[in-house]
């Protein structure tokens with residue numbers, strides 16, 4: 669059932685109200701970025717709609733549920749169960765909601781921590797999760813939002829940097845993949861495409 673409307677109705681009953689509102693915000697933000705960066709609109713909508721579908725269950729139950737589905741966890745995921753919903757979400761997107769597209773599933777897997785060398789869809793979902801209109805926890809949001817519609821790679825660097833700051837400030841354990849994401853995108857060479865009047869984006 670990759671019918672967006674059906675999935676949306678189901679998620680509305682499964683997710684808490686604020687999580688569902690956030691989901692819609694991410695879905696439409698991802699769609700807007702997809703229009704600008706010439707990414708398949710339906711893929712962006714589906715990735716946005718399903719990115720947090722693994723959050724139907726609280727963090728304390730995430731390890732057990734992942735084990736029940738046979739999802740392999742890293743040591744970092746066992747130590748930080750808040751990360752598991754990304755893998756669980758990709759699993760459910762495939763096996764419960766019928767998504768076969770690997771690019772959408774991969775985008776869901778890396779939406780929380782990011783990773784080096786992400787596809788355009790992956791970058792779009794990663795950024796949309798941080799900047800959707802319902803977010804308000806970061807004074808840098810206006811600048812990051814503007815950058816998202818100017819230069820996708822620089823926006824990824826800003827989001828990963830802000831996430832690292834937040835995790836360190838709040839004394840949480842940090843999974844290394846966000847640091848890798850930050851280092852990769854901070855150092856990535858940028859060039860300007862004069863014909864398209866836009867920063868060059870690969871893939």
Ligand SMILES: Nc1ncnc2c1ncn2[C@@H]1O[C@H](COP(=O)(O)OP(=O)(O)O)[C@@H](O)[C@H]1O
Nearest residue numbers: 748750751780781797831841842843844845846
């Ligand atoms: N690299 C990381 N290491 C540890 N925790 C992280 C990392 N990246 C994100 N998180 C945390 O994982 C949780 C889930 O992230 P996210 O899916 O963005 O949640 P939310 O939508 O609730 O903000 C958040 O508490 C976030 O701070």
